[in-house]
Amino acid sequence: MLEIRDLRTGYGPIEVVHGIDLDVREGECVALIGANGAGKSSTLKTVCGLLPARSGQIRFDGQDITNRKGHAIVQAGITMCPEGRQVFPGMTVMQNLRLGAYARKGADLDWMLDMFPILRERANQAAGTLSGGEQEMLAIARALMSQPRLCIFDEPSLGLAPKIVAEVAQTIASIKAMGMTILLVEQNSLMALRLADRAYLFEAGEIVLEGTGAELQTHPEVVKAYLGH
Amino acid sequence: MTEILQQIINGIAIGGVYVLIALGLTIVFGILGIAHFAHGSVSMFGGYLTFFLVVQQGLPLVLAIAIALVTGMVLGVLIELLAYRPLRNANHINAFIVALGLTMMVEGANLQFFGAEQIVIPTNASRVFDIGGLTLPELRLYVILGAAVLIAAMTIFVEETKTGQAIRAVAENRDAAILMGINVQMIPLVVFAISTALGVAAGVMVGSLFAIAPGVGEGLVVKGFAVLILGGLGSIPGAVVGGIVLGVTEALAAGFISSAYKDVIAFIVMIAVLLLRPQGLMGRA
Ligand SMILES: Nc1ncnc2c1ncn2[C@@H]1O[C@H](COP(=O)(O)OP(=O)(O)OP(=O)(O)O)[C@@H](O)[C@H]1O
Ligand SMILES: [Mg+2]
Numbered sequence: 001m002l003e004i005r006d007l008r009t010g011y012g013p014i015e016v017v018h019g020i021d022l023d024v025r026e027g028e029c030v031a032l033i034g035a036n037g038a039g040k041s042s043t044l045k046t047v048c049g050l051l052p053a054r055s056g057q058i059r060f061d062g063q064d065i066t067n068r069k070g071h072a073i074v075q076a077g078i079t080m081c082p083e084g085r086q087v088f089p090g091m092t093v094m095q096n097l098r099l100g101a102y103a104r105k106g107a108d109l110d111w112m113l114d115m116f117p118i119l120r121e122r123a124n125q126a127a128g129t130l131s132g133g134e135q136e137m138l139a140i141a142r143a144l145m146s147q148p149r150l151c152i153f154d155e156p157s158l159g160l161a162p163k164i165v166a167e168v169a170q171t172i173a174s175i176k177a178m179g180m181t182i183l184l185v186e187q188n189s190l191m192a193l194r195l196a197d198r199a200y201l202f203e204a205g206e207i208v209l210e211g212t213g214a215e216l217q218t219h220p221e222v223v224k225a226y227l228g229h
Numbered sequence: 230m231t232e233i234l235q236q237i238i239n240g241i242a243i244g245g246v247y248v249l250i251a252l253g254l255t256i257v258f259g260i261l262g263i264a265h266f267a268h269g270s271v272s273m274f275g276g277y278l279t280f281f282l283v284v285q286q287g288l289p290l291v292l293a294i295a296i297a298l299v300t301g302m303v304l305g306v307l308i309e310l311l312a313y314r315p316l317r318n319a320n321h322i323n324a325f326i327v328a329l330g331l332t333m334m335v336e337g338a339n340l341q342f343f344g345a346e347q348i349v350i351p352t353n354a355s356r357v358f359d360i361g362g363l364t365l366p367e368l369r370l371y372v373i374l375g376a377a378v379l380i381a382a383m384t385i386f387v388e389e390t391k392t393g394q395a396i397r398a399v400a401e402n403r404d405a406a407i408l409m410g411i412n413v414q415m416i417p418l419v420v421f422a423i424s425t426a427l428g429v430a431a432g433v434m435v436g437s438l439f440a441i442a443p444g445v446g447e448g449l450v451v452k453g454f455a456v457l458i459l460g461g462l463g464s465i466p467g468a469v470v471g472g473i474v475l476g477v478t479e480a481l482a483a484g485f486i487s488s489a490y491k492d493v494i495a496f497i498v499m500i501a502v503l504l505l506r507p508q509g510l511m512g513r514a
Contacts, residue, residue: 048407048408049407050404050407050408069412069414070407070408070410070413071407071410071411071412071413074407074408074409074410075410079408080408082404082405082408086402086404086408087405088397088398088401088402088405089401090397090401091397091398091401095394095397098394099395099398099409099411100409102391102394102395102398102409102410102411103409103410142409143408146409146410
């Protein structure tokens with residue numbers, strides 16, 4: 001579904017992703033793990049049209065979407081729940097959710113509020129006043145509002161308490177169970193590898209390892225550097 | 230007491246004009262982070278154009294205003310495309326300089342097209358209403374009503390329409406707005422069209438209630454920024470409250486102290502707010 005070939009990207013004079021190949025097939029959950037600053041977020045931003053690709057190609061459903069405008073990529077069916085949640089703080093929960101459906105005609109809010117009851121409780125509260133966990137749920141729900149075919153999550157567990165991290169993992173698992181194709185970036189490597197069908201290990205802007213989630217969970221290098229036991 | 234109420238009514242009329250100017254400035258600032266100094270001069274262009282259409286072309290006032298509003302929208306879009314868009318990713322000082330240059334250009338164009346004479350847009354609204362000892366000239370009533378309708382329309386637009394919500398979203402977080410599928414290239418055009426239309430409406434009000442002459446627009450834009458600082462940068466309710474407060478304060482100062490101090494009040498208010506609430510200015514850097 002998503003095919004990335006020899007992708008390079010960066011900021012100003014500095015290249016931070018040095019020619020990567022990556023695939024996400026329909027119905028799969030693919031994880032990207034790796035240390036801080038490895039270039040995971042930069043890769044995702046490039047897929048979503050927030051950061052221009054320097055070279056290489058990004059194809060979605062066989063169509064070349066490299067360097068298309070961000071809003072056109074959303075229309076093509078890719079959505080991202082960005083790092084740091086990035087809800088619209090001054091707007092209410094409902095307004096945030098409706099914006100999630102901006103690229104579509106209607107917006108089925110009830111379905112989303114059934115899935116995330118906490119958001120129904122907070123419906124008319126400014127998003128900036130929600131707790132971190134609630135904001136993450138809102139960001140996930142907002143991303144789903146566009147009814148994407150590929151849903152990208154960038155560090156959904158960032159800065160959350162362990163109990164909430166488990167909830168987020170549960171939520172992503174249930175989204176996967178709905179048949180959604182998922183690309184997941186996580187610092188919490190164990191959580192990511194447990195959720196993932198396949199995973200890639202990023203190091204300094206390059207992919208150094210690729211395998212199933214189970215394979216990477218037991219790979220000596222991954223265990224030593226990222227799973228910490 | 231009657232005297233105070235009378236001054237408050239007078240202040241609300243001029244306050245309505247300030248609100249319209251400040252709303253235009255605040256939405257532009259919220260989206261692009263630029264101080265659009267040329268706004269006052271562009272607004273006066275709208276007033277001049279209305280005067281020209283009524284007095285020299287003999288058009289009915291309503292038609293002249295409609296033409297001026299549409300012309301203003303087109304002008305706003307052109308300003309965004311030609312003057313500000315090329316600087317989107319440049320240093321902020323560049324946009325600042327362009328804004329100042331644009332002010333001089335528009336002031337110069339106004340002078341060239343419409344002359345240096347002071348003009349007043351003629352209206353038939355010459356009745357004076359008497360409400361329990363308070364006098365309310367018909368024209369002031371229209372200005373207050375016109376401003377109220379535009380403020381309400383603007384609020385409804387921003388809160389209730391998809392495009393309005395997209396504008397807010399871009400102002401709050403541009404990247405997240407792109408991820409919602411919002412075409413962020415389009416939004417500044419819409420914002421400038423609305424902003425300039427509000428400015429033209431204010432220009433017509435100034436031109437019929439008072440008079441337009443070279444420099445009036447520049448004076449007004451300074452008041453507009455005073456209102457923004459008073460109300461909070463980028464805030465629509467802030468612009469409404471700030472504009473009314475400034476208008477009423479000025480009217481009270483003119484009525485009870487001296488009209489010579491009226492304009493100084495705007496700056497005293499601005500300085501006082503900056504001293505007490507500097508974060509009002511820095512809120513959205
Ligand atoms: N806006 C930016 N401008 C300049 N350099 C940036 C910018 N964002 C990221 N970088 C640099 O690009 C490199 C890759 O960053 P990126 O955010 O993609 O890493 P990451 O793998 O997502 O890390 P993290 O786990 O910390 O989120 C880093 O060296 C970072 O300093
Ligand atoms: Mg990251």
